[in-house]
Amino acid sequence: MLDPNFDHKPSRDVRRLIASVGMGVALIMIVGVAVYSAHAGILPGISHLSPGPASRPAGASNAQVHSLCDTPSHPKGDSNASIHSGGLVRTFLVHLAPSYGEQPQPLVINYHGYNNTAQRTAKQTNMGAEADRAGFILVFPQAVDSPPSWNAGIGAFGPTGNSNDVRFTHDLISYFEHNYCVDAHRIYVAGYSLGGGMAYRVACSLSDQIAAFATVEGAFYRIPGGCNPSRPIPLLEIHGQADRLAPYNGNPYMGMAAAQVYLNFWLAQDKCKSTTTVVFQKADVTGIEWPYCAHGVVIQHYRISDGGHTWPGSSPQPSLGYTTQTIDANVVIWNFVSQFRT
Numbered sequence: 001m002l003d004p005n006f007d008h009k010p011s012r013d014v015r016r017l018i019a020s021v022g023m024g025v026a027l028i029m030i031v032g033v034a035v036y037s038a039h040a041g042i043l044p045g046i047s048h049l050s051p052g053p054a055s056r057p058a059g060a061s062n063a064q065v066h067s068l069c070d071t072p073s074h075p076k077g078d079s080n081a082s083i084h085s086g087g088l089v090r091t092f093l094v095h096l097a098p099s100y101g102e103q104p105q106p107l108v109i110n111y112h113g114y115n116n117t118a119q120r121t122a123k124q125t126n127m128g129a130e131a132d133r134a135g136f137i138l139v140f141p142q143a144v145d146s147p148p149s150w151n152a153g154i155g156a157f158g159p160t161g162n163s164n165d166v167r168f169t170h171d172l173i174s175y176f177e178h179n180y181c182v183d184a185h186r187i188y189v190a191g192y193s194l195g196g197g198m199a200y201r202v203a204c205s206l207s208d209q210i211a212a213f214a215t216v217e218g219a220f221y222r223i224p225g226g227c228n229p230s231r232p233i234p235l236l237e238i239h240g241q242a243d244r245l246a247p248y249n250g251n252p253y254m255g256m257a258a259a260q261v262y263l264n265f266w267l268a269q270d271k272c273k274s275t276t277t278v279v280f281q282k283a284d285v286t287g288i289e290w291p292y293c294a295h296g297v298v299i300q301h302y303r304i305s306d307g308g309h310t311w312p313g314s315s316p317q318p319s320l321g322y323t324t325q326t327i328d329a330n331v332v333i334w335n336f337v338s339q340f341r342t
Contacts, residue, residue, distance in 0.1 A: 068103045069181030076100060078122070085171040086164045088144060092172065093118040095128040095138040106136040106186035106338065107176055109169065109202075111195030114160075114219075115147035121192065125311050130330035134338070137180060141172060152197035153221030156255035160221055165198060166205045173209055188337040190214040192311055193246055197221055200262070203233050212337040214238070216329050217309050219246040220257040232270040232297040236336040237263060238329055240307020242321055248303075263301055270297045285312075285326045300336055302327065 076098055082091045097105070108131070112121035118140035122128060131138040143150050144163050151161030169189070176182050189210055191199035196218025203213040207229035214236040239259045241248045250258030272293035280287030284306050290299040304312065308321010313328030 069101055071179055071181050073101065074180065078128070083171055083175050085168045088163065088168075090144070090168050090172070091118070091142045093122055093140040093142070095122065095131055095140075097132045097135050097137075099135045100137065101181055104181050104183040106188065107139065107173070107180075107182050108136050108334075108337070109139045109141060109172065109187075109189045111141060111150060111189070111191035111198040112143065112148070113191075113193030113195050114149050116193075116195075117148065118142040121195075124314055124317075125192070125330065126314060127330045130328075130334050134334050136334070136338075137176065137182060139172070139176070141168065150194050150198035152194055152201050152219070153223045154255065155221050156253060159224075160194060160197070166202060169202050170206060170209075173206075183341075185341040186211055186338070187342070188212050188214070190216070190333055190337075191218065192216045193309065194219045196246075200227075203235070204229050207231055207233055209342065211342045212236070212340040214333045214337060216311055216333075217243050217246050217307075218259075218262070220262045221255055222257075227265070227269070229269065232294045233266075234297050234299065234337070234340045235266050235270075236300045236302070236333060238302040238304070238312065238332065240304040240310065240321065240324075242304075242306050243309045244321060245309040259301075263299070266299055267293075270294055270299060272297075272299060280327070283326045284324055287332075298336075298339075302332060 074094070074096055076096045079094050080091065081094055082089050084090070099105075110121065110125070110127060112118055122140045127138055142148065143161065143165070145161050149161040151159055151163055151165045153160055173187060177184050187209055189199040189202050190213065191197070196215030197220050199213050199215055200218065200220055201223050203210050204223055204227035208231070210233060212234035216238045217240060218237065237259060239248055246256065248259050250256050250261065267290060270293040272290040275290070275292055277289045277291055278286065279289045279300065280302065285302060285304050287300060287302045293299060304324050306322050307324050310317055310320050310323040311329050312324045312326070312332075313330065314323060316323045
């Protein structure tokens with residue numbers, strides 16, 4: 001029989017306390033699951049690594065979407081701009097994706113070939129389409145000299161250019177970091193022909209800023225003072241074995257290194273093991289990877305058996321040799337470099 005003088009209040013307080021603790025634990029578990037899901041990219045509209053085009057509610061205007069960027073506004077699509085560097089006015093073409101401005105985006109700098117222009121290279125490569133799809137800032141710098149040439153190294157007849165293009169690239173990166181909505185940890189360089197040689201020199205000199213780099217039909221020359229990057233750097237090299245202008249086996253007369261010599265240097269520099277993996281094999285293209293390098297770095301080489309001095313996936317240019325359509329260099333480059341950050 002219950003004692004009528006028994007005080008029930010402490011019992012009720014204990015039950016309330018237990019209930020409150022239980023609700024708190026449940027709330028913590030729910031929040032924890034949500035945070036984990038967001039980090040893992042499970043929740044819709046949230047990206048795990050690469051900041052692609054931001055999701056937007058149907059019918060929302062630009063003014064309704066909160067921007068993470070406080071840099072000046074810029075027009076989407078193509079525009080021309082310039083900076084002062086090394087006492088010269090240096091020009092470049094900028095391509096901004098439709099998603100630009102809503103969150104910091106990676107920066108890709110793509111160097112044109114010898115005696116070429118930023119505008120022609122932008123049109124020929126059509127890399128802007130990949131920038132629109134993936135959501136990155138794309139820049140095509142313009143070389144100076146006449147004809148336009150990059151100071152990519154020392155050939156058989158002296159320097160390949162007269163301007164300080166490493167300084168130009170450093171100043172260009174600084175300009176974009178201060179004036180555009182750039183993810184400073186995801187800056188990449190690429191280049192075609194002599195522009196590939198320029199990307200190589202930049203990777204050697206600005207390794208603290210460049211997360212990864214890629215070269216297409218690169219013309220590689222000796223760099224004054226050598227290549228001394230401060231850390232291992234991921235590299236993608238794409239080269240046609242029928243390239244007559246930047247031969248796969250090099251051109252000793254011009255002081256141009258063979259593709260394999262260039263790769264061997266970076267394999268040693270990045271402390272890669274000799275183990276290789278075939279990551280792509282179709283028709284005339286074979287993709288080889290060295291997956292075990294220092295600090296998680298990877299090196300890839302796409303060999304095109306009948307490829308000329310051309311940009312894979314672009315419109316054919318018969319005078320430069322065969323243009324493979326088996327791969328799109330823009331897609332291959334982005335899929336590779338976008339894995340890495342400084």
